[in-house]
Amino acid sequence: QVQLVESGGGVVQPGGSLRLSCAASGFTFSRYGIHWVRQVPGKGLEWVAAISYDAIKREYQDSVRGRFTISRDNSRNTLSLQMNSLRPEDTGLYFCARDRKEDHGINYFDRWGQGTVVTVSS
Amino acid sequence: EILLTQSPATLYLSPGERATLSCRASQNIDYFLAWYQQKPGQPPRLLIYDASNRASGIPVRFSGSGSGTDFTLTISSLEPEDFAVYYCQQRGNSITFGPGTRLEIK
Numbered sequence: 001q002v003q004l005v006e007s008g009g010g011v012v013q014p015g016g017s018l019r020l021s022c023a024a025s026g027f028t029f030s031r032y033g034i035h036w037v038r039q040v041p042g043k044g045l046e047w048v049a050a051i052s053y054d055a056i057k058r059e060y061q062d063s064v065r066g067r068f069t070i071s072r073d074n075s076r077n078t079l080s081l082q083m084n085s086l087r088p089e090d091t092g093l094y095f096c097a098r099d100r101k102e103d104h105g106i107n108y109f110d111r112w113g114q115g116t117v118v119t120v121s122s
Numbered sequence: 123e124i125l126l127t128q129s130p131a132t133l134y135l136s137p138g139e140r141a142t143l144s145c146r147a148s149q150n151i152d153y154f155l156a157w158y159q160q161k162p163g164q165p166p167r168l169l170i171y172d173a174s175n176r177a178s179g180i181p182v183r184f185s186g187s188g189s190g191t192d193f194t195l196t197i198s199s200l201e202p203e204d205f206a207v208y209y210c211q212q213r214g215n216s217i218t219f220g221p222g223t224r225l226e227i228k
Contacts, residue, residue: 035217045158045166045209047217061216062123095165100177107213108156110177112165 002026002111004096009116016086020116022079022096030054030074033105036081038092039115048094049081053103064090086120093117124149126210126220134228141197143208143223150190151214157186157195160222161206169208170195200225 008020022034036048049070050059058070069082079096094116097109125148135141145155153173158166168177170186173193183198197204205227210220 044221045211045219047219050217059216097165100168100171106171107217108168108171108211109158109166110168112167114165 002098004098004111004113006094006096006113006116009094009118011119011121012086013122014087014120016120017082017084018086018118020081020083020094020096020118022081022113024077024079024096024098027098027111028102029077031102033099033107034072034079035097035099035107035109036070036079037095037097037109037112038090038118039095040092046092050099050105050107051079052105083118086118088120091118091120124151124212124215124218126212126218128208128210128220128223130223131221132224132226134226135200136228137200137202139200141195141200141204141225143195143197143225145188145193145195145210145220147191147193147212147214149215151212153189154212154214155186155188155193156211156213157184158209158211159204159206160209166209197225202227 003025005023035050051070067085072079098111099105100108100110127146129144157170160166174186207222209222
């Protein structure tokens with residue numbers, strides 16, 4: 001079955017860096033766009049970044065553009081999010097989520113991982 | 123940025139009752155809206171996409187309607203497992219989520 005498993009979360013000081021990973025299985029990873037969505041504990045959802053199935057198109061939320069970099073390795077079925085210059089407001093549970101539609105995608109999320117927690121605090 | 127507002131913030135209903143949840147967009151998003159259900163300790167689950175299309179495996183008691191700026195998620199007869207938080211999400215201009223409606227047992 002479709003699985004997405006995030007890892008790499010942790011506690012980091014403001015200004016620090018962290019690299020999140022998402023391991024995919026149970027589907028043809030190279031055919032789907034993948035997104036990162038975060039959730040502040042007890043609060044709502046916030047889209048962070050997306051990468052197209054072929055890694056040509058990458059998009060970011062304004063608050064993370066220039067600090068975060070999304071990438072993927074289709075040979076290893078993995079997705080990454082390099083997070084630099086972290087701020088306290090980046091704290092949250094980070095989910096990777098699959099686009100509902102193959103290839104060019106339609107920006108709805110039909111499969112999600114369980115998430116990995118990022119805490120930015122001094 | 124397109125803002126989504128959801129109402130009510132909390133809805134108290136009993137099993138068997140009909141639930142009507144609202145989502146309003148700050149600008150016209152055509153039909154580019156989805157609904158998700160989230161239970162404690164779980165990721166969101168896609169229910170409805172493009173305003174009115176049920177996602178795979180979603181029971182027929184869930185239905186969506188609306189276009190432009192006003193959208194509705196209806197649960198025709200609540201089951202015990204439907205009590206959760208519901209989020210709307212738009213893809214008409216970038217991607218944003220609403221703040222959620224908590225559906226609680228009365």
